[in-house]
Amino acid sequence: MAQRVLMKGNEAIAEAAIRAGCRHYFGYPITPQTEIAAYMAKKMPKIGGVFLQAESEIASINMVYGAAAAGMRVMTSSSSPGISLKSEGLSYIAGSDVPALVVNVQRGGPGLGGIQPSQSDYFQATKGGGHGDYRMIVLAPASVQEMASLTIKGFELADKYLMTSMILADGTIGQMMEPITFEDTEVKTYEKPWALTGTNGQRKHNVVNSLYLKPDELEQKNIARYERYKVVEENEAMWEEYMMEDAEYCVVAFGIASRVAKNAVVAARKEGIKVGLIRPITLWPFPKKALAKAAEQVKGFVCVELNMGQMIEDVRLYTQCKKPVSLCSRCGGMIPSPEEVLESIRKAQKGEF
Amino acid sequence: MNHKRLTLFAGHYGSGKTNIAVNYAIHLAKEGKKVCIADLDIVNPYFRTKDSAQRLQSAGVTLISPQFANTNVDLPALPAEAYRLVQDKSIYGIMDIGGDDRGAYALGRYVDTIREEGDYRMVFVANCYRPLTPTAEDALEVMHEIEEACKLQFTDIVNNSNLGPETTAQTVLDSLDFIEKLSSLSGLPVFAHSAMESVAGQLTELPNVFPLRLQEKYFDLPTI
Numbered sequence: 360m361a362q363r364v365l366m367k368g369n370e371a372i373a374e375a376a377i378r379a380g381c382r383h384y385f386g387y388p389i390t391p392q393t394e395i396a397a398y399m400a401k402k403m404p405k406i407g408g409v410f411l412q413a414e415s416e417i418a419s420i421n422m423v424y425g426a427a428a429a430g431m432r433v434m435t436s437s438s439s440p441g442i443s444l445k446s447e448g449l450s451y452i453a454g455s456d457v458p459a460l461v462v463n464v465q466r467g468g469p470g471l472g473g474i475q476p477s478q479s480d481y482f483q484a485t486k487g488g489g490h491g492d493y494r495m496i497v498l499a500p501a502s503v504q505e506m507a508s509l510t511i512k513g514f515e516l517a518d519k520y521l522m523t524s525m526i527l528a529d530g531t532i533g534q535m536m537e538p539i540t541f542e543d544t545e546v547k548t549y550e551k552p553w554a555l556t557g558t559n560g561q562r563k564h565n566v567v568n569s570l571y572l573k574p575d576e577l578e579q580k581n582i583a584r585y586e587r588y589k590v591v592e593e594n595e596a597m598w599e600e601y602m603m604e605d606a607e608y609c610v611v612a613f614g615i616a617s618r619v620a621k622n623a624v625v626a627a628r629k630e631g632i633k634v635g636l637i638r639p640i641t642l643w644p645f646p647k648k649a650l651a652k653a654a655e656q657v658k659g660f661v662c663v664e665l666n667m668g669q670m671i672e673d674v675r676l677y678t679q680c681k682k683p684v685s686l687c688s689r690c691g692g693m694i695p696s697p698e699e700v701l702e703s704i705r706k707a708q709k710g711e712f
Numbered sequence: 713m714n715h716k717r718l719t720l721f722a723g724h725y726g727s728g729k730t731n732i733a734v735n736y737a738i739h740l741a742k743e744g745k746k747v748c749i750a751d752l753d754i755v756n757p758y759f760r761t762k763d764s765a766q767r768l769q770s771a772g773v774t775l776i777s778p779q780f781a782n783t784n785v786d787l788p789a790l791p792a793e794a795y796r797l798v799q800d801k802s803i804y805g806i807m808d809i810g811g812d813d814r815g816a817y818a819l820g821r822y823v824d825t826i827r828e829e830g831d832y833r834m835v836f837v838a839n840c841y842r843p844l845t846p847t848a849e850d851a852l853e854v855m856h857e858i859e860e861a862c863k864l865q866f867t868d869i870v871n872n873s874n875l876g877p878e879t880t881a882q883t884v885l886d887s888l889d890f891i892e893k894l895s896s897l898s899g900l901p902v903f904a905h906s907a908m909e910s911v912a913g914q915l916t917e918l919p920n921v922f923p924l925r926l927q928e929k930y931f932d933l934p935t936i
Contacts, residue, residue, distance in 0.1 A: 365841040365875050367726055374843060390757060390786050394725075401844060473784035474757055534758050536726060538841070538875040618933040625934070692784070694930065 368506040368532040369394035375510035379546045382408035383433040385422035390474045391530035392464035395436040416441045420448030427457040428567040430554025436462035450489030454569030458517035462526040464533035467692035475692025476530030479666035484527045485643045494588050496524040497642040499613040503537035518549040531615040598646035599638040606635030608707050609653045612663035613639045620663045623700035647677040654678035661703045663687045683712035716833040718805045723837035724845050724854045725811020728872040733808040734764045735924045738771040745804045750776040753810035754788035754818045761808050763927050798825040813861035823864045836866045840873045840890040848893035868903035881914040
């Protein structure tokens with residue numbers, strides 16, 4: 360068995376990225392994700408990689424764009440306000456169909472907000488953020504081990520579908536420590552014949568660009584891109600179901616909220632309430648099938664989030680409002696306690712949503 | 713354990729400095745000493761000495777903490793009151809230094825006074841299960857970077873090798889080769905082996921075991 364190590368979530372992301380073959384990191388410090396940059400600064404020079412602290416978030420995302428266009432496995436990381444700054448670059452990367460990994464270790468917002476954990480960038484991550492028609496694969500780790508495994512998965516999916524994978528974590532998972540293992544599994548790589556690697560006079564030059572002079576051509580590009588997104592939606596949704604077999608009520612929560620919610624589900628079961636948990640691991644593509652199935656089975660849903668209610672819109676959408684959905688949430692850097700979630704489950708059982 | 717008037721805890725970030733500093737301060741207070749602990753962490757705004765404010769207060773330990781600790785103000789400012797530790801020779805002072813060389817820069821401003829008095833112990837906290845210090849050589853590198861940053865030499869090592877909640881007596885025993893090698897490479901004695909209370913009780917064959925009561929979490933998280 361591989362060695363156990365005691366890691367912070369942020370460190371696990373950095374180490375996993377290196378193991379996934381990432382040798383180009385461009386970033387700018389911001390709490391609570393700075394350990395990612397610090398780890399890269401320490402390790403990259405020792406393994407022939409590039410760590411570069413750019414002059415701003417905008418510069419760093421455009422460096423990511425450049426390295427991605429050159430066919431490199433490349434990443435950047437930031438926290439909420441920094442991701443807003445990177446949004447223009449995210450749109451250009453999407454419009455150029457190049458793969459990249461972007462990490463958002465969320466903190467409370469809007470504006471400068473605070474440095475405590477939050478999940479209030481759900482809309483920004485899953486619905487856009489930057490301009491134009493585009494999607495990102497959004498992965499939501501709920502443990503330090505998943506910070507590592509989903510980072511590797513994120514690089515693979517990005518290369519496979521030529522799009523950005525975002526790790527949507529939060530300050531708690533970024534900062535907390537858990538013992539984890541890095542398994543020696545093979546990381547998938549993909550040929551990149553479109554990359555700007557120099558022609559050596561041997562082939563026609565490649566072009567990576569998001570500008571189209573003819574509107575019909577731009578339309579066709581968008582349509583082709585959405586065909587690819589359809590394949591992602593069909594094949595790549597990931598979720599975990601917990602005690603759902605006989606559940607009459609369903610808690611939906613991702614990331615750190617799902618860990619708290621699991622405590623509450625266990626406590627509610629002890630009180631005889633038949634409740635289960637669906638934990639979306641990919642927020643885009645959203646686990647539509649799991650929610651649609653649950654909507655036929657349960658009497659109601661409790662959505663637990665660290666925001667004013669964002670994922671709840673997707674829960675209502677993909678259950679087609681067949682069953683009532685209540686919201687149990689805290690925001691601004693606060694986390695609901697297991698007791699608060701338990702109380703929401705009790706209310707659901709009484710028909711109060 | 714013989715105690716110096718000043719005890720400074722430094723090391724790699726996430727090695728357990730704060731938990732050890734807090735427990736050590738309470739340990740001294742229980743011996744009837746007048747103890748003051750200062751939070752000099754200018755690197756990480758989380759997991760601070762202030763988290764243990766209640767426990768320190770009920771043990772009679774004075775806590776000196778930056779004004780904005782545990783708020784949203786992520787400001788690397790030192791509390792002015794921290795000078796009390798080096799100047800008031802009637803107290804036992806504990807300094808909780810921030811991680812790595814970056815954290816140790818904060819210590820620089822007190823070093824001349826500390827060295828002049830000469831009654832201090834500077835402890836390197838080591839955990840071989842942390843990803844950037846898996847070998848004695850790696851830990852030694854961090855040790856030298858810290859000394860370079862604060863211009864003060866370590867005098868002791870604390871072996872705080874642990875895997876968080878998965879720590880068993882065997883986890884600590886498996887770290888002995890690491891810590892002995894670090895001790896021989898650096899020429900510094902192992903001041904103590906620290907471990908959470910439940911594990912420390914099982915380490916009867918080791919000398920100088922220092923049991924830790926860990927800072928309580930907001931709530932326990934189930935594994936997934």
